[in-house]
Amino acid sequence: MRFARDRWTTRRMALAVTVAGVVVAGGVTSAMAVDRGPEATKIGDLFLCISNSTHLTTQVWSFTVCPNGSSKYVLPQASGTTGATGAQGVPGAQGVPGAQGSTGAAGAAGTGAVGATGSQGPVGDAGATGLQGPTGDKGASGMLNAFYATAYYNAGDTNSGAIATVACDATGTGFTAIAGGVQVLGLDATANSRNTPVSSSFPGRMDWTTNAPKADRLDGWIVQFGGAAGQNPEKVKVWALCLPTTDIPVHQTFVQN
Secondary structure, X not given: OHHXXXXXXXHHHHHHHHHHHHHHOOOOOOOOOOOOOOOOOOOOOEEEXXXXXXXXXXXXXXXXXXXXOEEEEEOOOOOOOOOOOOOOOOOOOOOOOOOXXXXXXXXXXXXXXXXXXXXXXXXXXXXXXXXXXXXXXXXXXXXXXOEXXXXXXXXXXXXXXXXXXXXXXXXXXXXXXXXXXXXXXXXXXXXXXXXXXXXXXXXOOEEOOOOEEOOOOOOEEEEEEOOOOOOOOEEEEEEEEEEOOOOOOOOOOOOOO
C-alpha cells in the first residue's frame, strides 16, 4: 500500500500543474485519465480540491476532505489498455461422469432386402427305413362277378368231327372266358361210356362264314371233336367260365419254328 500511495503522490504533483493551467484559463477539466496499469490496485477515486479564491489545485482521494474555501471535483479515470493474454492455465481434473441418460425410444423396424438364392446344397444321406405301415384293406376278389356260360347241343346229331362253341353273352362282347370244356351226354344211359376224343379246346368265337376263329375274340369257348374216332358224341354241352372284363392280355411264351 505504501508503494501505491507514493506512485499516486508523484503523479499528483505532475497533474497539479496541468490542472492549474486549465483552471486559470477559465474552466475545470471533466475528463482526465490516469493509467494505473493492469497490475495496479485501486485504493480510491482521485479528486481535485481547487481554492475558490486562489485557484490553487490539490489532488486528494475520495475519502479526503478539501480545505475550507475549496471545491472538490472528481477526476474521471479512463480505462487502461487491455493487457496481454495470460498463459494457458493447467487443465482441471477430470469431472465425475454424469448420470446414465434414459433409454431412447425404439426405432422403427426395418425390412432388409431379400438375399440372393443360395447354391444347391449337397445330397443328404439316405434316411433310415421307415416303420411298417398298417395292413391295407383286403382287395376285391379277382373272380368278382364271374359266371359259367353253357351251350347245350341236344338235337342228338353232333358227329365226331363237329365244332361246338359257347358265348359268354349272346349279344355283348365285354367278357373274357378264362376256362372251358365240353361234356358228352349221348342219347341213352350208356352216353358216359362214349369215348369221343376232343382235338381242340380254347377261348374264342367262331366265324361260321369261314369256319375259322374270329381274331382277338376271347369272349367264349370253342371245342372240336376228333374226326377219326368213328363214334359220334350225339349230344354235348360246352362250358365256359367267364369274367366281365376285357383287360386280360394274351402272352405267347413259346413258338416252335
